[in-house]
Amino acid sequence: xIQITFLSNDNKVVTxxxxxxxxxxxxREKGGIPFKCGGGLCGTCKCRIEQGLEHTDTVKPKEHKHxxxxxxxxxxxxxxxxxxxxxxxxxxxxxxxxxx
Ligand code: FES
Numbered sequence: 001x002i003q004i005t006f007l008s009n010d011n012k013v014v015t016x017x018x019x020x021x022x023x024x025x026x027x028r029e030k031g032g033i034p035f036k037c038g039g040g041l042c043g044t045c046k047c048r049i050e051q052g053l054e055h056t057d058t059v060k061p062k063e064h065k066h067x068x069x070x071x072x073x074x075x076x077x078x079x080x081x082x083x084x085x086x087x088x089x090x091x092x093x094x095x096x097x098x099x100x
Contacts, residue, residue, distance in 0.1 A: 006031040007091040023080040045079035047092040055086030
């Protein structure tokens with residue numbers, strides 16, 4: 001099993017089988033990565049692999065539409081397009097909900 005740490009969700013740690021899709025693990029384990037389409041179109045699931053980038057698979061063509069070369073070099077990925085094959089730590093932009 002591999003370990004995924006959801007850094008933007010109080011460092012929540014979950015385990016998953018190797019070659020798991022990052023967004024699917026997040027959904028199953030309530031990791032909290034934001035998403036809309038699940039299919040590589042909307043870009044909502046943009047996240048940053050802060051630890052273990054070498055344990056993620058090749059960047060998909062769909063990701064190049066939403067992420068610049070600089071972002072990719074900095075470890076940004078789209079969770080629904082990313083498969084994980086080792087321990088990683090992932091963060092994302094947390095949108096504050098404003099109560100009126
Ligand atoms: S959830 Fe829409 S691109 Fe990943």
